[in-house]
Amino acid sequence: MKVAQLVEYGSPLALRELADPAPEPDGVVLAVLASGICRSDWHAWHGDWGWLAGQIPLPRTLGHEIVGEVVAAGPEVRSVAVGSRVTVPFHLACGACAHCRSGHANLCDHMQALGMSRDGGYAEFVDIPNADFNCVPVPESVSSVAASAIGCRFMTAFHAISGQGRVRPGEWVAVHGAGGVGLSAVQIAAAAGASVIAIDLDPGKLALAEKQGASYTVDASETADVPAAVQELSDGGAHVSIDAVGSRTTVVNSVLSLRKGGRHVQIGLTSSEDAGQIALPIDVLTTRELSVIGSHGNPHSSYPQLLSLVDSGKLAPQDIVRQTVPLARAGQVLAEMSDFGTSGITVIDRF
Structure with a gap:
């Protein structure tokens, strides 16, 4: 099979021919139909997350946003x-630990990260363990390209908005960063009845956020005080603020954008510049009684609700897919992410 492998951090991916995988006793092999190129792949490509014991071993076939057809079991x-035709959460889970049994498989004690701790979907075929637990059927009405976004960015935003953020109709939601996961959060929050403010440095991405339902946008490249702008637009601050980037600036801006009793939800993981350590305005957290909430992926148990909303047309991940590319271009897309040169979601659909 053809694969695009990371063989050296920060270097072009190597196009290789490898043996087709065989299924594990409890697993399946998927013929990959679509595989998203995610900013988490960019972090892995750079060798980030050593501070989380998460730097991936090399060589590695990246790709954790996949849809495929089961060809062997x-x-x-x-x-x-x-x-x-199935998708899988990027956080492959055991199904047996206490977290899995309680409906929180995104916190599985024996998690395997697709495309990180095991080879992923930048390939013609991929093997998935514990298939009965990890494979999620894709409705016929949802295209493979659209469903590939559900493997990470769209489902991550769904959990951040509906699960961890507990967004309710009529609330104000600020989304810091209008990349793939940020645009997903904008769409999902707007569909939930919230008023959304999108913040980014790129006017083009802010225009995309408006198309996904943002009521207002803030251009951080031209705004001296982003939290003040959000506070003014929302008449006192956001009820929920999402950081979809993971930088010192966006984390602090997100917290300071909140009204009293507000909820900051952290999606974005940091890069080597911050290495997982960002100081918070702790006195503001105290005096405003703010909550800081982490959000990782999406529990397996939440997929039926998410997919039913997509199947009904209330949510539309396909609207965030901006381009499709062949496997050979995956490395080029990763390189373009270094200066935030991509927008929306890019999907490999030709292998």
Whole structure:
């Protein structure tokens, strides 16, 4: 099979021919139909996350936003049939630990990160363990390209908005960063009945945010005090503020954008510049009684609700996909992410 592999941090991906994978006893092999190119892949490409014991071993086939057709199944698989079209959460889970049993498989004690701790979807085929638990059927009405976004960015935004952020109709939501996950958060929050303010440095991305339902946008490149702008637009501050970037500036701006009793939800992971350590305005947290909430992926148990909303047309991940590319261009897209030169979601759909 053809794969695009990371063989040296920060260097072009290597296009290689590898043996086709075989399924594990409880697993399946997918013929990959679509695979998103995510900013988390960019972090992995740079060798980030050593501070989380998360620097990926090399060589590694990246890709954790996938949709595929089941072409082989192990003898222990019971509920996933050959020929099925499925997606999988990027956080592959065991299904047996306390977190999995309580509906929080995104916190699995034995998690394997697709495209990080095991080879992923920048390939013609990928093997998925514990298929009965990890494979999620894709509705016929949802295209493979659209569904690939559900493997990470769209489902991550869904959990941040509806789960961790507990966004309610009529609330104000600020979204810092209008990349793939930020645009997803804008769309999902707007669909939930919230008024959304999108913040970014790129006017083009802010225009995309407006198309996804943002009521207002703030150009951070031209605004001296982003939190003050959000406070003014929302008549006192956001009820929920999402940081979809993971930089010192966006984290602090997000916290300071909140009204009293507000909820800051952190999606974006940091890069080597901050290495996981960002100081918070702790006195503001105290005097405004603010909450700081982490949000990682999306529990397996939340997929039925998410997919039903996509199937009904209330949510539209396909609207955030800006381009599709062949496998050979994956490395070029990663390089373009270094200066935030991409917009929306890019999907590999030709292998």
